[in-house]
Amino acid sequence: MTEASPEATAEARRRAALDAIGAEVAACTRCRLHETRTRAVPGEGTAATEVMFVGEGPGFNEDRQGRPFVGQAGAYLEKLLESIGWARHEVFITNVVKCRPPDNRDPEPDEISACSEFLTRQIEALDPALIVTLGRFSMGRFNPGSKISQVHGTFRPAHTASGAPNSLAYFMYHPAAALRDGGVEAASRADMQGVPAALTRSRELRAAVAEAGSTAHVPETKPEFLTDNHEPTSDSDPTERLGLF
Numbered sequence: 001m002t003e004a005s006p007e008a009t010a011e012a013r014r015r016a017a018l019d020a021i022g023a024e025v026a027a028c029t030r031c032r033l034h035e036t037r038t039r040a041v042p043g044e045g046t047a048a049t050e051v052m053f054v055g056e057g058p059g060f061n062e063d064r065q066g067r068p069f070v071g072q073a074g075a076y077l078e079k080l081l082e083s084i085g086w087a088r089h090e091v092f093i094t095n096v097v098k099c100r101p102p103d104n105r106d107p108e109p110d111e112i113s114a115c116s117e118f119l120t121r122q123i124e125a126l127d128p129a130l131i132v133t134l135g136r137f138s139m140g141r142f143n144p145g146s147k148i149s150q151v152h153g154t155f156r157p158a159h160t161a162s163g164a165p166n167s168l169a170y171f172m173y174h175p176a177a178a179l180r181d182g183g184v185e186a187a188s189r190a191d192m193q194g195v196p197a198a199l200t201r202s203r204e205l206r207a208a209v210a211e212a213g214s215t216a217h218v219p220e221t222k223p224e225f226l227t228d229n230h231e232p233t234s235d236s237d238p239t240e241r242l243g244l245f
């Protein structure tokens with residue numbers, strides 16, 4: 001019998017971990033959102049990916065189908081992915097909260113907190129090089145204290161408390177916001193063009209850390225700007241540098 005390659009074994013391990021998390025999410029009653037959901041939406045995508053997209057929470061269609069980003073916003077996200085030659089099955093897509101807030105209201109802080117561990121474990125399972133945040137609630141986890149209008153189209157190491165010590169985070173508007181506002185839509189199209197370069201940069205940083213045998217995480221740096229779409233502020237980003245860079 002042929003032995004599975006190390007890559008295939010690692011992917012199978014990641015898949016098993018993601019499926020176990022999904023099963024827990026489906027039965028979860030940790031916060032009030034379970035009372036009004038039709039189906040929980042753990043997330044979906046390949047376990048072999050280097051890229052995770054993280055939105056806010058399920059909407060009407062997602063709640064019915066148990067899948068993330070399947071409505072109009074999902075179709076728009078797929079269009080954005082196509083613009084860089086990617087498809088949704090090549091990435092992993094999930095949300096900050098896994099059950100639909102009633103009437104599509106914003107998730108409450110205690111709901112985000114209750115659900116946080118699931119996202120942490122999904123990140124641990126995948127160890128993504130790049131996390132693309134969609135909207136301000138997702139951005140708030142990976143780059144707290146920033147404003148989406150100022151950091152969209154930029155990336156930086158994910159905040160140390162985000163559960164992603166080895167990932168770069170890239171910030172985008174939520175696709176639903178792009179569907180409502182022409183300016184945001186144009187910005188979103190431009191921002192998506194920066195995603196492949198952000199992934200390349202993360203690979204470089206992770207390779208450098210691995211080569212040095214360092215236990216340091218992807219180092220803290222100023223944001224790097226990829227598009228001319230952002231309006232950066234001069235005082236909102238720490239310059240602390242860790243590890244090699």
Ligand code: SF4
Pocket residue numbers: 025028029030031032033034040097098099111114115
């Ligand atoms: S939103 Fe998260 S914590 Fe709340 S019930 Fe759903 S899976 Fe559980």
